[in-house]
Amino acid sequence: MVTTTALPSGIKSYEQVIATPKAASTGASQQDFLKLFTTQLQNQNPLDPTKNEAFVAQLAQFSQLEATTNMATQLTSFVNSMSGDRMLNGAALIGKKVAVDGAPIVMSSGQPVQAVIALPAGAEGMRLEIFDSQGTLVRQQIAGPQTPGEVTLTWDGKDSVGTTVADGTYRFKATISSAGVTSNPAVTTLATVRSVSQVDAASPLMLQVDGGLSVALSAV
The missing domain is CATH 2.60.40.4070 (Immunoglobulin-like)
Known part of the structure; x- marks a missing residue:
């Protein structure tokens, strides 16, 4: 079983952050993830450090979060670009x-x-x-x-x-x-x-x- 020392006051655990819906921007969520991940590594029990499997699992979750965020950003950019193109095409018809x-x-x-x-x-x-x-x-x-x-x-x-x-x-x-x-x-x-x-x-x-x-x- 993986154990960690208590986190400093005001910092949520990794599991709490993953389970809580984010109201802030996706950029802030990634920063929070990295901050929590680093804090956990710094505060882990030296006599019982995080096992490789758990370490890899957390990295995989971060990679998945980052990929999802990038995909959403690219999709939003694509939709906005298409909308801009349609507006330009429509504006070219004014007076015609x-x-x-x-x-x-x-x-x-x-x-x-x-x-x-x-x-x-x-x-x-x-x-x-x-x-x-x-x-x-x-x-x-x-x-x-x-x-x-x-x-x-x-x-x-x-x-x-x-x-x-x-x-x-x-x-x-x-x-x-x-x-x-x-x-x-x-x-x-x-x-x-x-x-x-x-x-x-x-x-x-x-x-x-x-x-x-x-x-x-x-x-x-």
Whole structure:
């Protein structure tokens, strides 16, 4: 049995430190470990010194602690680095247009705008409705049968009576019919990125685009 002399007042035993959760930083924990380990060696019973097996076991525990600490530090550094890279990539998009499903469009001086609808199975018929920021229908376009693939639609910026609409944000809504069933496929438009944000390193990078819409970078 390994015995040691009593430790100086205020210093915990090696076993107490190992069993007690650490509230301090990992750097302080390693220093505490080495301090306790050295103190135990200095205060061991000369007539019954620590056996090689116990000595090796304590060194192994310290090595495991150090390896775990280094791994956690490297992982944290990696996550922070990835987060920084995402922020840089997102910041590079500010002021540029990205394709977003369901994003509002910004009408300016009656300039034509386009939208894309993916129809992998085609459609027997299609209707495109355009609403203003108040939800009022300003224009409706009817199209006939559509072949499978992407359909590009262009709005000339005019309402149902041919008057150029006021500047502002508008939304597209598509309705298709196929085999007697109607559905509303996503309408993809180009929206300008106004800003980027991220809550923390584990959260997705969000792009704020026209109309106050937030969309994940991975979704564009």
